[in-house]
Amino acid sequence: MGTETLYDISLTVNGVVREARVPARRLLSDCLRHDLGLTGTHVGCEHGVCGCCTVLLDGEPVRSCLTFAVSVDGHEITTIEGLAAPDGTLSAVQRAFAESHALQCGFCTPGFLCTVTALLNENPAPSDEEILEGISGNLCRCTGYQNIIKAVRRAAELSAEQERDGTGEAAPAATGAAGAPRASGATGGATGE
Amino acid sequence: MTTSLFGERVQRLEDPRLLTGNGRYLDDLGRDALAAAFVRSPHAHARIREINVDRALDVPGIVAIYTWEDLPERIGEPLPLLIPHPALTHGRTARPLAKDVVRHVGEPVVMVVARDRYAAEDACDRIEVEYEPLPAVVGIENAVRGEHLVHPDVPGNVGAHLVQEVPSADGRSAAEMIEAAPHRLEFRLDIERSASMPLEGRGVYARWDPDDGSLRVYSSTQTSTSVRMAIAAKLGLPLPKVEVIAPDVGGGFGVKIMHPWPEEVLIPWAARTLGREIKWTEDRREHFISSAHERGQVQYVRVGFDDDGRILGLDVTFLHDHGAYTPYGIIVPIITSTQLLGPYKPGAYRVEFSSVYTNTVIVTPYRGAGRPQGVFCMERTMDRIAAYLGKDRTEVRAANFIQPDEFPYDHRLTFQDGRPLIYDSGNYPEALRMLKELIGWDEFAKERERAAAEGRRIGIGIGCYVEGTGVGPYEGGHVQVTSDGRVHVSTGLTSQGQGHQTAFAQIAATELGVPIERVSVVTGDTRRFGYAVGTFASRAAVMSGNAIALACRKVREKALRIAADALEADPGDLTITDGIVHVKGNPSASIPLSTVAVLANPLRYAFDEEAKRATQFATAASDDKPPVAEGEEPGLEGRDYYSPVRSTFAYGMHAAIVETDPETAEIKVLRYAVVHDCGRLINPMIVDGQIHGGVAQGIGGALYERMVYDEHGQLLNASFMDFLMPYATEVPRVETAHLETPSPLNPLGIKGAGEAGVIPVSAVIASAIEDAEGIPIMKMPISPSELFHLRRTASARVG
Amino acid sequence: MKPPPFDYHAPRTVGEALEVLADAGPEGKVLAGGQSLIPLMNMRLAAPARLVDINRIGALDTVTADARGVRVGALARHATVERSAAVAERQPLLRQALRHVAHPVIRNRGTVVGSIVHADPAAELPAVLALLGGTVRLARHGAPEREVPAAEFFLGPLESALQPGELAVSAFFPALPPGSGTAFCEIARRHGDFALAGVAALVTLDDDLRITTAKVACIGVGPVPVVVDVSAECARRPAASAASPAVAAAVRDRVEPEDDIHATAEYRRHLTGVLAERALRLAAERASHG
Numbered sequence A: 001m002g003t004e005t006l007y008d009i010s011l012t013v014n015g016v017v018r019e020a021r022v023p024a025r026r027l028l029s030d031c032l033r034h035d036l037g038l039t040g041t042h043v044g045c046e047h048g049v050c051g052c053c054t055v056l057l058d059g060e061p062v063r064s065c066l067t068f069a070v071s072v073d074g075h076e077i078t079t080i081e082g083l084a085a086p087d088g089t090l091s092a093v094q095r096a097f098a099e100s101h102a103l104q105c106g107f108c109t110p111g112f113l114c115t116v117t118a119l120l121n122e123n124p125a126p127s128d129e130e131i132l133e134g135i136s137g138n139l140c141r142c143t144g145y146q147n148i149i150k151a152v153r154r155a156a157e158l159s160a161e162q163e164r165d166g167t168g169e170a171a172p173a174a175t176g177a178a179g180a181p182r183a184s185g186a187t188g189g190a191t192g193e
Numbered sequence B: 001m002t003t004s005l006f007g008e009r010v011q012r013l014e015d016p017r018l019l020t021g022n023g024r025y026l027d028d029l030g031r032d033a034l035a036a037a038f039v040r041s042p043h044a045h046a047r048i049r050e051i052n053v054d055r056a057l058d059v060p061g062i063v064a065i066y067t068w069e070d071l072p073e074r075i076g077e078p079l080p081l082l083i084p085h086p087a088l089t090h091g092r093t094a095r096p097l098a099k100d101v102v103r104h105v106g107e108p109v110v111m112v113v114a115r116d117r118y119a120a121e122d123a124c125d126r127i128e129v130e131y132e133p134l135p136a137v138v139g140i141e142n143a144v145r146g147e148h149l150v151h152p153d154v155p156g157n158v159g160a161h162l163v164q165e166v167p168s169a170d171g172r173s174a175a176e177m178i179e180a181a182p183h184r185l186e187f188r189l190d191i192e193r194s195a196s197m198p199l200e201g202r203g204v205y206a207r208w209d210p211d212d213g214s215l216r217v218y219s220s221t222q223t224s225t226s227v228r229m230a231i232a233a234k235l236g237l238p239l240p241k242v243e244v245i246a247p248d249v250g251g252g253f254g255v256k257i258m259h260p261w262p263e264e265v266l267i268p269w270a271a272r273t274l275g276r277e278i279k280w281t282e283d284r285r286e287h288f289i290s291s292a293h294e295r296g297q298v299q300y301v302r303v304g305f306d307d308d309g310r311i312l313g314l315d316v317t318f319l320h321d322h323g324a325y326t327p328y329g330i331i332v333p334i335i336t337s338t339q340l341l342g343p344y345k346p347g348a349y350r351v352e353f354s355s356v357y358t359n360t361v362i363v364t365p366y367r368g369a370g371r372p373q374g375v376f377c378m379e380r381t382m383d384r385i386a387a388y389l390g391k392d393r394t395e396v397r398a399a400n401f402i403q404p405d406e407f408p409y410d411h412r413l414t415f416q417d418g419r420p421l422i423y424d425s426g427n428y429p430e431a432l433r434m435l436k437e438l439i440g441w442d443e444f445a446k447e448r449e450r451a452a453a454e455g456r457r458i459g460i461g462i463g464c465y466v467e468g469t470g471v472g473p474y475e476g477g478h479v480q481v482t483s484d485g486r487v488h489v490s491t492g493l494t495s496q497g498q499g500h501q502t503a504f505a506q507i508a509a510t511e512l513g514v515p516i517e518r519v520s521v522v523t524g525d526t527r528r529f530g531y532a533v534g535t536f537a538s539r540a541a542v543m544s545g546n547a548i549a550l551a552c553r554k555v556r557e558k559a560l561r562i563a564a565d566a567l568e569a570d571p572g573d574l575t576i577t578d579g580i581v582h583v584k585g586n587p588s589a590s591i592p593l594s595t596v597a598v599l600a601n602p603l604r605y606a607f608d609e610e611a612k613r614a615t616q617f618a619t620a621a622s623d624d625k626p627p628v629a630e631g632e633e634p635g636l637e638g639r640d641y642y643s644p645v646r647s648t649f650a651y652g653m654h655a656a657i658v659e660t661d662p663e664t665a666e667i668k669v670l671r672y673a674v675v676h677d678c679g680r681l682i683n684p685m686i687v688d689g690q691i692h693g694g695v696a697q698g699i700g701g702a703l704y705e706r707m708v709y710d711e712h713g714q715l716l717n718a719s720f721m722d723f724l725m726p727y728a729t730e731v732p733r734v735e736t737a738h739l740e741t742p743s744p745l746n747p748l749g750i751k752g753a754g755e756a757g758v759i760p761v762s763a764v765i766a767s768a769i770e771d772a773e774g775i776p777i778m779k780m781p782i783s784p785s786e787l788f789h790l791r792r793t794a795s796a797r798v799g
Numbered sequence C: 001m002k003p004p005p006f007d008y009h010a011p012r013t014v015g016e017a018l019e020v021l022a023d024a025g026p027e028g029k030v031l032a033g034g035q036s037l038i039p040l041m042n043m044r045l046a047a048p049a050r051l052v053d054i055n056r057i058g059a060l061d062t063v064t065a066d067a068r069g070v071r072v073g074a075l076a077r078h079a080t081v082e083r084s085a086a087v088a089e090r091q092p093l094l095r096q097a098l099r100h101v102a103h104p105v106i107r108n109r110g111t112v113v114g115s116i117v118h119a120d121p122a123a124e125l126p127a128v129l130a131l132l133g134g135t136v137r138l139a140r141h142g143a144p145e146r147e148v149p150a151a152e153f154f155l156g157p158l159e160s161a162l163q164p165g166e167l168a169v170s171a172f173f174p175a176l177p178p179g180s181g182t183a184f185c186e187i188a189r190r191h192g193d194f195a196l197a198g199v200a201a202l203v204t205l206d207d208d209l210r211i212t213t214a215k216v217a218c219i220g221v222g223p224v225p226v227v228v229d230v231s232a233e234c235a236r237r238p239a240a241s242a243a244s245p246a247v248a249a250a251v252r253d254r255v256e257p258e259d260d261i262h263a264t265a266e267y268r269r270h271l272t273g274v275l276a277e278r279a280l281r282l283a284a285e286r287a288s289h290g
């Protein structure tokens, strides 16, 4: 068996340009976790079903276990490590998850946080049905989803409050420094652009 | 005790870490470690003829390849049978790597160690194993037929056989009582396999320190202390040279209480052999075929009852499928056979089970651990009786309840911990009343009529259960107050998302009178606490919670003693508020706990300002007393253990309303209500969360999840695409109400809550579907396709 | 579950891609959204020696909608097509079907053309293409592009007319004829799963709101999408009676479902009848309001 070609790639992860040398088959999830040391992104199935590995690619949630790192060379990635503001202030979604007890073991949480962040960026006031559809591709084995649904509602509320109080800039509602969403909604709580 | 946080909905202390990607799960550790992967058997039953690894040797990055032959004697031996039982006459366990026969798809045959997991899998692909397939035993009934054997020396494939019999008060057997009863019924029930399926699989990471001769192992386990002892024994290392740590664990639900897994022995062994850090992270496919499953049973029920539906005699015979090996013993069927009784008191009871081998993945406890099957059996029986007598299903249940004034209630059976099955407390009639109110039981008939007028089919169902929680033998807690006033709590059992860091901190903060922010809790780290049993059987809060409370009480007593000395007061006049010890009613006469901690540890060396205050010359110890008083130890810390005489029994009742589509046979749960009593609640938010999660798993087990084996023993749905765990879209809203009947058995009055949610769900959903359809539901889980065929059969019978 | 090694190519133009594909022959495989291919590779059920990643070919990231219909380029993601108002106006069945394709996050990455080429018998988009009589445009190095009609494109489960060396550059979905309506009804075990059975329907009415054409395409009940023309059964009946037991029976008779772990063939056949009625009713309703 011959040795594999390695590729030099550069990703903007959570607003910071990161370089890595990877074989073409390196999954983005493994690249983030093992090459870049960002272990917040979790891997629960490696076949696209559980959603634990969901990250934002140019602002949109995608499965990092179904993406080759080389494929997204040059793109922007936001992971759970990039959701809080640079000063560490938790985003509205993160706070809502804590307030609502929307996590138990926390293994599914990175995927939910990224998915919900994007959901609220696109649709700041989702209906219950839209919430359900929005998180319908993420498995959680612990919470029975009850409090995750509550947390999404609560996050929408918190973002709206922040927006009203004009504190949106200081504590980003959803996305952190990076990941200006491509399909950002009209009024999303995010700072984005 | 002014700062009482006991019973408050305190936000979790573990969340800030987990919400920012700063949790540390097994695979987050050991970035530079080598990776292991396994060649696993593709056959359910086969003889290994030959293993050829040649083609794997030139895979770039390969480090080592091991087969059974390469293992030293002690490592290659069969793994321990963890819980022996006299009834388990033919216990068998696997070797870490198969020697000459494999007995289920997924059994490890070769271990590969390589630079990373990619390379390790490349090597696995190139290893050639020649097998001679043997006939596979799949399915409980094929197993008992015994045509083919899983183990040649286990006749009839029966590993264990157990009978327990409780005669009636006047000494008549169950058979006699049934014969003499005014009414009798006889039927069969089936439950299929599911699995814990935590989102994080198993994993082991081992670091050997050659200079120190010590081993540190991280394992995604529910019991680090016992894994430690197993590893020390297998590797022949002195116990103090082995440390095992359960890092953040991404869910367990039972599967991670099994140990030592083959990998928990092999990875540390290889790390020591190679002198390299090695990590194995189980992937999802491996988890399906090489971890554990649970639930599969076939039950035969005979019951005799009177006109009120009161059970006079109950005789249950069931077959339990325990898979290819029995490393965890027969805990699951024992629990089924005892907890089947639920909140009821049949006149006489006889239960008999055979636990059988099949060429499938092993069966070890999954949340509920045999109770869901038992409850399914009993609750289906209740519904059958009600249907037979034309009575309301809740009336029949009420007629059989143990009454509040009958506690402690002795079932005269032996429970899973080898102790008598004696319920400590409860109020079943009240729980039923609350449940009926919550779900609107009495109004449902009208609702059903309204729905029927619109062409819709709805039904209501109910299920009750009692759960022995907090089984022994013991857990311990250690509490240390350091001179910065911080409180460090540790306990040996492990956490998988139950919020122990918060609940235990609430207990410590309440007991010690300190702000919760100053308390930190460590679980599952043998460096901090070496004695423990593990997290299972809804025991963590009861066992470690009480142990920590007791340890805190020791610390508190000591703190008051030292403070009393310093304040020249009577310890009895002192209390602690906000981390400050003061005279009751006189807050000015006070001393902070941090200073008490300083005083508790007289020092020689003043390495900082705090320490300076504790040096021998600074403290005002009198000349004729030793600096550390007789009977005292330095430091403000305490350790204590909680060891109960027997389990404490939580209980609950669930009800659901389902709708079935008349055309497509789709089944939708419209409402789900839970009334639950786990004694005093430490943190109601966390308890509700446990119930929600349990119910969702229950819904999965009732309507979606099953392990589908073909006749060759291939697991046909070993992926999340085909093993259907519910998403948010499949789980109904869960409505909960609590009763709090304190347990008289432990200082905190608590009972376990971890498994409650899942236990009665299959029974409840079956009851509701039966109500909607008018067709007996005797088999769970049930899919729309199966309901469709049940309808066909039923209408063929009628037509 | 890590993918096996492969040679990787990331062309920036269609021409480059075709050259690599020609060179690779049967060893080459196109990587589009990767939402079907990468799971197979992670499970080592697919091990292409050479992978041609088309994600950098901007020219393929196109969606155009005009009076003739909708042309979807090979790099257009499910989500883009689903969100496009222009697409929904010209051919509403695409959005109706896409709502049933996996989950929103998968749709952000998966491509419409990839789904068609993948030819999963339970997938929604092949049925849409088949029902509408659309085409797939295939390109090959040094040869003219060929436009393959849906009826000739789907050959079997996971088997299409795409030859080694070929790239599917786009798929074309004819516009909705005047007086027409469409619907997609399906039943999956869980929301977002591949369907147990599903039916896409197209109904066209004349000026008197009587049915002139009624067709369905069924998924999950045969090796390829099963298109059934029930115009005869519906002939000139009023829109409101598009669905009838006779129509359901006609559809049921044509499908060839198989047993699997999730459902029996008999149940799937039954469901297809029910869904055909539902989809036709809905499509007719939309046609009469459209």
Ligand SMILES: Cc1cc2nc3c(=O)[nH]c(=O)nc-3n(C[C@H](O)[C@H](O)[C@H](O)COP(=O)(O)OP(=O)(O)OC[C@H]3O[C@@H](n4cnc5c(N)ncnc54)[C@H](O)[C@@H]3O)c2cc1C
Pocket: A047, A048, A049, C029, C030, C031, C032, C033, C034, C035, C036, C037, C038, C039, C074, C100, C101, C102, C103, C106, C109, C110, C111, C112, C113, C114, C115, C116, C117, C118, C122, C123, C124, C125, C162, C166, C167, C168, C169, C192, C193, C194, C195
């Ligand atoms: C959890 C999950 C659930 C899903 N559920 C559904 C569902 O309910 N319904 C459904 O329809 N799909 C479902 N999918 C599949 C999804 O829709 C895929 O996106 C789609 O099937 C393939 O599109 P892709 O762009 O990802 O293709 P890829 O995975 O990149 O490729 C798939 C195949 O097509 C070939 N190919 C792709 N594009 C071209 C091209 N332009 N030219 C030549 N060959 C090409 C590839 O070589 C490969 O063989 C699901 C996927 C996942 C992970």
Ligand code: FES
Pocket: A042, A043, A044, A045, A046, A047, A048, A049, A050, A051, A052, A053, A054, A063, A064, A065, A066
């Ligand atoms: S790990 Fe990517 S979806 Fe499960």
Ligand code: FES
Pocket: A102, A103, A104, A105, A106, A107, A108, A109, A139, A140, A141, A142, A143, B199, B250, B251, B497
């Ligand atoms: S919190 Fe454990 S899987 Fe969601």
